[in-house]
Amino acid sequence: MDKIERILAGVSRVEARGLFLVDYWSVSQLTVVLPAGAANQALPDVVVGDLPTGITIVKATALIKFRSLTNTGAANKLSGVQHIQVQKGGAGGYADAISLIDDMLTIAAAAVDAPGDVIMGDHNIVAKVTANDTYNFQWTNALADVANLTLNDVQTGLRIWYRS
Numbered sequence: 742m743d744k745i746e747r748i749l750a751g752v753s754r755v756e757a758r759g760l761f762l763v764d765y766w767s768v769s770q771l772t773v774v775l776p777a778g779a780a781n782q783a784l785p786d787v788v789v790g791d792l793p794t795g796i797t798i799v800k801a802t803a804l805i806k807f808r809s810l811t812n813t814g815a816a817n818k819l820s821g822v823q824h825i826q827v828q829k830g831g832a833g834g835y836a837d838a839i840s841l842i843d844d845m846l847t848i849a850a851a852a853v854d855a856p857g858d859v860i861m862g863d864h865n866i867v868a869k870v871t872a873n874d875t876y877n878f879q880w881t882n883a884l885a886d887v888a889n890l891t892l893n894d895v896q897t898g899l900r901i902w903y904r905s
Contacts, residue, residue: 759904760799765789766806766898773807773880773895775819777888784825784878784897792873793905800902801870803827803838803862803878808894809855810848814887818847824881825897827866830874835881838862838869846890857892861900870899 767785775782784805792798805825821843826835839862848854870876878897 760902761904762900762902763792764804764898764900767878767896770895771893773883773892775880775883775885775890775892777885779882779884782880782883784880784895786878787876787897787899789870789873789876789899789901792901792903796903796905798867798870798872798901798903800865801867802864802900803866804859804898804900805839805878806859806896806898807857807892809853809857809892810846811853811891811893812848812887813851813889813891816848816850817885817887817890819843819845819890820884820886821882823883825860825862826879826881827869827899828877829869829871831877833869835877835879836864836866836869838864838866838878840864848890857894870901 765787767787770785773782819841823841824837825839827838828835
């Protein structure tokens with residue numbers, strides 16, 4: 742079976758189970774600057790606006806994407822475990838969506854690491870992502886070893902699996 746046949750076979754299995762997948766992305770935010778003292782950092786909102794009515798959301802995960810990582814000081818990285826969090830419509834509190842591990846995003850002194858990356862969430866946030874709405878994102882207790890670890894051209898996203 743060639744590659745295209747394998748892809749089509751996978752699609753038909755998903756459709757046979759009646760499961761659909763859709764991604765939603767935020768507009769770009771120019772930078773997210775991680776400080777040397779823990780602080781929450783605002784991230785761009787994601788608007789989910791065209792889910793069909795009467796569906797059941799089975800799974801939802803968050804994503805964060807950045808074009809490059811810039812470091813203006815000494816060698817740098819994340820300091821401690823941190824989380825990207827999501828809340829629905831500005832209310833109801835935030836829930837952990839992406840866990841970031843200690844020493845992640847390691848970069849040399851005075852360096853630019855490009856291209857950036859996409860980090861996919863490791864939490865099912867279906868309790869927060871329940872319908873068409875605006876979803877707020879934040880990086881809770883963002884902390885770098887050295888000030889000014891900067892993510893450039895940042896987008897957040899939601900990947901939603903649903904059935905009708």
